[in-house]
Amino acid sequence: MRINAFIAGQLGLSRREVDRKISDGKVFVDGKQAVLGQLVDESGSRVVCDGTSVALGLSTIHTIALYKPVAYLTTRHDPQCRKTVMDLLPSRYQMLKPAGRLDYDSEGLVLLSNDGKFIHEFTHPKFMTEKQYEVYFSSRLSIELLESFEKGVRLDEGIATVDRIQQTSDYSAELVIHQGWNRQIRRMASYCDNEVVRLIRTRVGKVCLDDMSPGDWNEISYT
Numbered sequence: 606m607r608i609n610a611f612i613a614g615q616l617g618l619s620r621r622e623v624d625r626k627i628s629d630g631k632v633f634v635d636g637k638q639a640v641l642g643q644l645v646d647e648s649g650s651r652v653v654c655d656g657t658s659v660a661l662g663l664s665t666i667h668t669i670a671l672y673k674p675v676a677y678l679t680t681r682h683d684p685q686c687r688k689t690v691m692d693l694l695p696s697r698y699q700m701l702k703p704a705g706r707l708d709y710d711s712e713g714l715v716l717l718s719n720d721g722k723f724i725h726e727f728t729h730p731k732f733m734t735e736k737q738y739e740v741y742f743s744s745r746l747s748i749e750l751l752e753s754f755e756k757g758v759r760l761d762e763g764i765a766t767v768d769r770i771q772q773t774s775d776y777s778a779e780l781v782i783h784q785g786w787n788r789q790i791r792r793m794a795s796y797c798d799n800e801v802v803r804l805i806r807t808r809v810g811k812v813c814l815d816d817m818s819p820g821d822w823n824e825i826s827y828t
Contacts, residue, residue, distance in 0.1 A: 672814060
C-alpha cells in the first residue's frame with residue numbers, strides 16, 4: 606500500500622496533507638525518512654508520522670465523543686505545549702483527528718475519528734451539520750439581541766445567523782447554528798453589546814453530550 610493512502614486512512618488526514626508531511630521530513634518508515642510514493646509492508650513496517658506511531662494492519666474505524674473542558678485546544682499538537690484534547694485520550698486513540706473545532710474558552714462536545722469520510726461530512730460546509738449550544742451571557746438578554754441573532758449580524762465573513770434560538774433564563778439561551786465560524790457566537794454577542802461568559806456545545810449532528818462531564822469520552826458508532 607502507498608504510504609500516503611495508509612497514513613491518511615489511519616489518521617483521518619487527506620493524502621495531500623500526508624504528502625506535505627512526507628516532503629517536510631515528518632514521516633519515517635522503519636527508522637528511515639519516507640519518500641513520496643513509497644510502499645509500506647502492511648505485515649511489518651513501522652511507520653511514524655509527526656512523532657506518532659501508526660500501527661499497520663489496523664484498519665478499524667474509531668470515533669470518539671469527548672466532553673472538552675475549558676482551556677483545552679481542539680487540535681492534535683500545539684507548538685506552545687498547551688493542553689489539547691489528545692491529552693484526555695489513552696494512547697490507543699492518539700491516531701484520531703478532531704472533526705471540527707471548539708474554542709479554547711468553550712466546553713462541550715468534540716468528535717474525533719480516523720474515518721476520513723466521517724470527518725469530511727462533519728466539517729464541510731455543504732453538509733450544514735447542526736451544532737447546538739447552551740450559552741450564558743454577562744447581561745440580561747434583550748429583545749434586540751434575540752432578534753439580531755435570528756435576523757443576522759454582519760461579521761467579517763458575512764452575515765452570521767442562528768438557525769434557532771430559545772431563551773432559557775434572563776441570562777441564558779439555547780441555540781442551534783450550522784455556520785460555525787471562528788468564535789461566531791461570542792462575536793455576535795459582542796456586536797449586540799453583550800458578552801458570553803460560558804458556552805457549552807451539547808450536540809453535533811445527531812450526537813449529543815447527554816450526561817457526560819468535562820474530560821469524559823465514549824467510543825460511538827455513527828450511522
